[in-house]
Amino acid sequence: MRQLTFKGFLGEYVQSLAGERTQSLTRLAELSTTEPRLVEPLLLWSAVSGNGERLAPLLAAQPRLEKDLAQLKGLQAEGRLEDALASEDGRLRAEYAKAWRSYVTRRDAFRRDADVRLSARDRVLALEKRKHVTRYRMAKDLGLNPGNLHAFLSQGNPTKLSLERVVQLVEYLEAA
Numbered sequence: 001m002r003q004l005t006f007k008g009f010l011g012e013y014v015q016s017l018a019g020e021r022t023q024s025l026t027r028l029a030e031l032s033t034t035e036p037r038l039v040e041p042l043l044l045w046s047a048v049s050g051n052g053e054r055l056a057p058l059l060a061a062q063p064r065l066e067k068d069l070a071q072l073k074g075l076q077a078e079g080r081l082e083d084a085l086a087s088e089d090g091r092l093r094a095e096y097a098k099a100w101r102s103y104v105t106r107r108d109a110f111r112r113d114a115d116v117r118l119s120a121r122d123r124v125l126a127l128e129k130r131k132h133v134t135r136y137r138m139a140k141d142l143g144l145n146p147g148n149l150h151a152f153l154s155q156g157n158p159t160k161l162s163l164e165r166v167v168q169l170v171e172y173l174e175a176a
Contacts, residue, residue: 006082009103010045017041025051029058039065040095047072047081068093114158120166121156127173128153142168 015021017038018031025046032038043065046055052073059065071091075081084092085100128135135153139146148160149169161169 004103004107006100006103007045007048009106010041010048010099013041013099013102014038014045025055025058029055040093041099043069043072044081044085044096044099047076052076072096113163117152117158117161117163117166118156120170121152121158124166124169124173125153127170127176131173131176133173133176138169138172142172144169 011023014028015023017035018028019035020027020031022028028038028042032042043055046052047069052069056066056069059069072081075084082100085097086104088094088097127133128138135149136146138144139149142165144161144165151157152160152166
């Protein structure tokens with residue numbers, strides 16, 4: 001599975017906030033006047049993707065945004081933009097850090113889900129011993145692939161069962 005990049009996230013995020021599947025800077029700049037939540041992610045995306053020079057003339061009527069874009073481009077050129085966002089640098093408005101936190105949340109979602117599944121695995125193993133339910137019976141009753149159930153329980157492979165299936169498994173064993 002490929003790691004989500006900040007640039008890739010911002011490209012998708014900007015389109016989502018714009019409500020259109022476009023990466024046209026002209027169109028996005030137009031939409032930013034009616035979609036205020038789009039402004040900061042758009043500036044970040046243009047700075048990260050190297051489109052800052054193309055966006056700057058489209059912001060000529062908004063000097064504050066031009067100044068922000070220049071600051072973001074400068075930080076990106078120095079390779080310090082992500083660090084500044086992560087540390088919530090006081091020179092950047094809070095809305096930029098908000099876009100960074102949205103990225104981090106999405107980037108780390110898989111790891112968080114895996115951690116939840118593995119902690120539920122510990123609960124399943126304890127219930128399995130206490131309730132004396134076989135893995136075959138669990139797989140059969142819940143419609144699970146026995147190999148995936150074995151890999152999840154014996155090897156601790158969190159990718160073998162979805163979070164929903166793990167919850168089903170815990171509920172099944174608690175009710176048994």
